[in-house]
Amino acid sequence: MIHWTALVVFTVLFIFVTVVGFVASRWRQGDMGLLSEWGLGGRRFGTVITWFLLGGDLYTAYTFIAVPALVFASGALGFFALPYTLMVFPILFLVFPRLWSVAKRHGYITAADFVKGRYESGGLALAMAITGVLATMPYIALQLIGMQAVLGSMGLQGSLPLIIAFVILAAYDYKSGLRAPALIAVVKDTLIYVTVIAAVIVIPARLGGFSHIFQVAGAVLPTHTPPGTLIVGPKAYTAYATLALGSALALLLYPHSITGILSSSGRNVIKRNAALLPVYSIMLGFLALLGYMALAAGIHPSSPTDAVPMLLMKEFPSWFVGFAFAAIAIGALVPAAIMSIAASNLFTRNIYREYIRPDCTDQDQARVAKITSLVVKFGALAFVLWLPATMAIYLQTLGGIWILQTLPAVVVGLYSRWFHRAGLLLGWLVGMIVGTGMAWAEAFKTSVYPLHFGGLVIPGYAAVWALIANFAVAAVFTVIFNAMGVAKGNDSTAPADYEGTSVASV
Secondary structure (H helix, E strand, O other), X not given: OOOHHHHHHHHHHHHHHHHHHHHHHHOOOOOOOOHHXXXXXXXXXXXXXXXXXXXXXXXXXXXXXXXXHHHHHHEHHHHHHHHHHHHHHHHHHHHHHHHHHHHHHHOOOOHHHHHHHXXXXXXXXXXXXXXXXXXXXXXXXXXXXXXXXXXXXXXXXXXHHHHHHHHHHHHHXXXXXXXXXXXXXXXXXXXXXHHHHHHHHHHHHHHOOHHHHHHHHHHHHHHOOOOOEOOOOHHHHHHHHHHHHHHHHHHOOOHHHHHHHHOEOOHHHHHHHHHXXXXXXXXXXXXXXXXXXXXXXXXXXXXXXXHHHHHHHHHOOHHHHHHHHHHHHHHHHHHHHHHHHHHHHHHHHHHHHHHHOOOOOHHHHHHHHHHHHHHHHHHHHHHHHHOOHHHHHHHHHHHHHHHXXXXXXXXXXXXXXXXXXXXXXXXXXXHHHHHHHHHHHOOOOOOEEEEEEOOEEEEEEHHXXXXXXXXXXXXXXXXXXXXXXXXXXXXXXXXXXXXXXXOOOO
């Protein structure tokens, strides 16, 4: 049954953001025939726009669905997202202004560009680019799963509504580039904040208060398979800690995160956002509580991902449901747009320009990036339509493991040239194999792997175990290759490139 009132409100808001997406091409106009303008917004976004862009980039529609779903199914374990997001922002403050400065100085558009310049290694840069694209594709697919959940909850079954939504996204993304999701993010975040604030006020009042909510959740969670808990038990401490740490280290390495960072107008813009973005973590904490509210409301979804849509439909009038569902759907469009742009930047700069057409012009790069962004979007759409949703979730589990393996080359490379380029490449390869093997051993159902060390069993995030192996191999082979006199490659950057002044902008 179609819920017409919700659908009408949803459609009006969706049309509004579509108009905003097309109009965005005229905002802070630049030459869209240049990749730096189309793919990075001309590096001119100030503090406010960057705050909305990074917020829309890091807190996605799938976050809106998946975090409460994990709390609904497992309880306290789902709250690992809170410490992990709080750890992200000191990393953003300390590390990524250096990347912005060196990228601005040398015209780098991707992290792989930086790696190529730092280590003079096409192979290592290619490894970074391929890892970024592989990690991004299932992430885009998960945004579609979030959108699919709300469309289905309104009674829109079948693939046509999802196809129409993504055709519209592809059109304004192609025309406006990164400017489109930057402006739409302002609308998206406004809708989500209103939805979350209303939910944490209205729903507890209707359910008898938070005391009753926690009481019911505490009684219901142990009956789940596997059992959930309100408080993390001692056996889960290392899993919880490594999930938070590994996720924090990985989040800013995703291509869409780096694209958002490099689009800012200066170092101080990044630092101010590191101070301001924790506001989103407060919102995320309230959002996670929706999982417990769904338990207290007696929601019985066929899948935990349906818990939030069903809760909203049960507790709110239809017009507000349409408003909330629009917030989730638009929350899918913003990161999906940034992710597809980031993936197309990587392909164009580090595969097409390096290996297919080295003599391509700046205009050729922009044209190829636009076409690639369409291919990426519709590839993700085909993935969702023709493969089971569990496949995207499994691949996203791998995506987090894979992207963390770029940390030695990218983050350490911002501070030190000690590692040998061949050692970094071997370390990356070992980290990818170890992490993938651990996920395979757990049948991709969890990213937590029980590491057997002597007589101890230490459950932890597979990405962290793989990163340790990565660092160990890179360090050992750096010593070996240096002793053998193997060329390290020329560094095209200078120490002064990592410092710089910011452009004052809001």
